[in-house]
Every structure is written in C-alpha cells, then in structure tokens.
Amino acid sequence: MTRRFEGKVVLVTGAASGQGAVEARLFAAEGATVVAADVAVEAGEALVADLSAAGRRAEFALLDVADEHQWEAVVADIEARHRRLDVLVNNAGVGDGRGIVDLSLTGWDRVLGIDLWGPVVGMRTVAPLMARGGGGSIVNISSIAGLTGYDHAAYTASKWALRGVTKTAASEFAEHGIRVNSVHPGAIMTPMVAGMPQEAIDSFVRLNANRRVGTPHEVAWAVLHLASDESSFTTGAELVIDGGFVPAGAGRALELASATAKEGA
Numbered sequence: 305m306t307r308r309f310e311g312k313v314v315l316v317t318g319a320a321s322g323q324g325a326v327e328a329r330l331f332a333a334e335g336a337t338v339v340a341a342d343v344a345v346e347a348g349e350a351l352v353a354d355l356s357a358a359g360r361r362a363e364f365a366l367l368d369v370a371d372e373h374q375w376e377a378v379v380a381d382i383e384a385r386h387r388r389l390d391v392l393v394n395n396a397g398v399g400d401g402r403g404i405v406d407l408s409l410t411g412w413d414r415v416l417g418i419d420l421w422g423p424v425v426g427m428r429t430v431a432p433l434m435a436r437g438g439g440g441s442i443v444n445i446s447s448i449a450g451l452t453g454y455d456h457a458a459y460t461a462s463k464w465a466l467r468g469v470t471k472t473a474a475s476e477f478a479e480h481g482i483r484v485n486s487v488h489p490g491a492i493m494t495p496m497v498a499g500m501p502q503e504a505i506d507s508f509v510r511l512n513a514n515r516r517v518g519t520p521h522e523v524a525w526a527v528l529h530l531a532s533d534e535s536s537f538t539t540g541a542e543l544v545i546d547g548g549f550v551p552a553g554a555g556r557a558l559e560l561a562s563a564t565a566k567e568g569a
C-alpha cells in the first residue's frame with residue numbers, strides 16, 4: 305500500500321520536542337521527506353539521526369521562526385534540494401505564564417514574535433513554492449487558549465490571532481491550491497505542560513470531560529489528516545483536540561462545586 309506522504313516534502317517547525325517531534329516521526333513513517341526545523345540543534349539533530357537510522361528521510365534545519373531571514377534561507381534551501389514543499393506545520397511555540405498586569409513589552413514581543421509572527425511569516429514564505437508545485441497544506445498549531453480567556457495574556461493573544469489569520473490565509477491562498485487550517489490542542493503531555501505546576505495539570509484533568517491530559521500522538525494524527533488529501537475540502541477550519549475541556553469544562557466545574565457543597569451539607 306502506498307504511504308500517505310510518499311514523494312511529499314513536509315516542513316515541521318519546533319520539531320525537536322513534544323508534538324512537533326511526534327509529527328515529524330509520523331510524517332516520516334508515512335513516506336515524507338521531513339525537514340525538522342527548530343532552534344534546539346542538539347535535540348533536532350538527534351531526532352533526524354534516529355529517523356535516518358530507521359531508514360526514514362529526514363533532515364534538520366536551524367530555524368528561529370521569529371526571524372524572517374532564516375525562513376527565507378530554509379525555504380530557499382528546500383527549493384534548491386527538493387524542488388517542492390507540500391506541507392508546513394507551524395508548530396513551534398513558547399508559553400508565558402503572565403496575566404495582563406504583569407506583562408512587559410519585551411515578554412509580549414517575544415511570545416507574539418514566535419507564536420504569531422513566526423507562523424505568519426512562515427505562511428508568506430512557503431506559499432510561492434507550494435503554489436509552484438500546484439498547492440499544499442498548512443496546519444497552524446493554535447491552542448484552546450485561542451478559544452477561551454486563558455490567564456496567560458500574551459499566549460492567548462497570539463493563539464486567538466493565529467486562529468484568525470489562519471482563516472485570512474485560507475482565503476488568500478485558495479486560488480493557489482493551498483489549504484490552511486488551525487488545530488487547538490488542550491493540555492497535552494509534552495515538556496511545555498510537564499513544566500507547569502502540578503495543581504494546574506490537576507485542574508485540567510479535573511475539568512476535562514475525558515478526565516486526563518492528551519498525548520502528542522492524539523494531536524499528531526489529526527495534523528496528518530489535515531495535511532493530507534483526506535481533508536481536501538477542509539480549509540479555514542479549526543479542529544479542537546482537548547478531550548472535551550472547552551465544551552464540558554464549565555459543566556464539570558459546576559458538577560464538582562455541587563458535589564463539594566453536598567459533602568459539606
């Protein structure tokens with residue numbers, strides 16, 4: 305059976321860790337040539353070495369997504385060596401735990417530079433190459449913070465905005481055969497979440513309809529679906545992968561509050 309991404313070239317940002325690393329592995333297993341881009345050189349090169357040892361096609365690219373010149377260099381290199389780019393997963397992201405009153409302009413600029421400007425300049429840079437190849441698919445990793453009033457202000461702003469510009473890009477690039485969709489993970493057990501206080505992780509578990517956090521694979525399989533021709537009529541859409549946190553979280557909070565009230569009565 306032909307693998308789903310045989311002959312395709314896939315660029316994943318933030319591929320050295322967490323969800324990006326799992327996505328790189330799954331794309332490679334499905335036959336893609338994966339360009340694993342990250343600022344974390346050692347971990348990125350280790351991933352690529354591991355994939356190559358397993359007979360997969362993968363290469364590492366040093367890319368700080370906030371830097372448009374680095375984007376231009378990486379995409380020019382992909383064009384020179386592969387002549388095409390079929391998929392971009394804008395996965396790189398950083399968190400910042402501050403609310404509005406604690407924000408600094410430096411912190412704000414850092415988060416929006418990586419989490420918002422990064423994907424935007426990425427889309428802008430890859431679109432001409434994708435268009436020359438007849439089209440492609442871009443998957444932007446937003447968050448449930450892009451659907452709610454999450455208490456991390458800069459992160460929330462960037463993820464809401466990424467959700468919006470995904471729809472702008474879907475409209476702008478449609479004539480070139482490029483689809484653009486956003487994915488909104490809930491709490492997923494990666495180094496980003498593992499670094500949170502245990503009480504915050506426990507709250508996610510308590511309020512989640514599924515009563516657990518998700519795995520990187522549970523996001524990655526959905527990313528592959530949106531990247532593949534299986535989703536050829538899907539563009540400008542948002543796919544929430546949160547175990548029911550957004551739809552059921554408020555109901556769960558009420559349920560828990562009334563159970564606590566009954567216990568105390």
Ligand SMILES: NC(=O)c1ccc[n+]([C@@H]2O[C@H](COP(=O)([O-])OP(=O)(O)OC[C@H]3O[C@@H](n4cnc5c(N)ncnc54)[C@H](O)[C@@H]3O)[C@@H](O)[C@H]2O)c1
Binds near residue numbers: 321
């Ligand atoms: N883990 C979660 O619960 C969760 C929930 C919702 C959304 N997300 C989003 O999913 C994406 C992946 O997160 P993760 O949980 O796998 O995190 P992670 O911290 O494990 O991985 C993030 C990767 O991005 C890389 N990175 C950071 N800054 C970069 C930059 N400037 N340029 C290139 N690479 C950079 C890091 O080196 C790292 O390899 C992020 O966009 C994150 O906001 C995560």
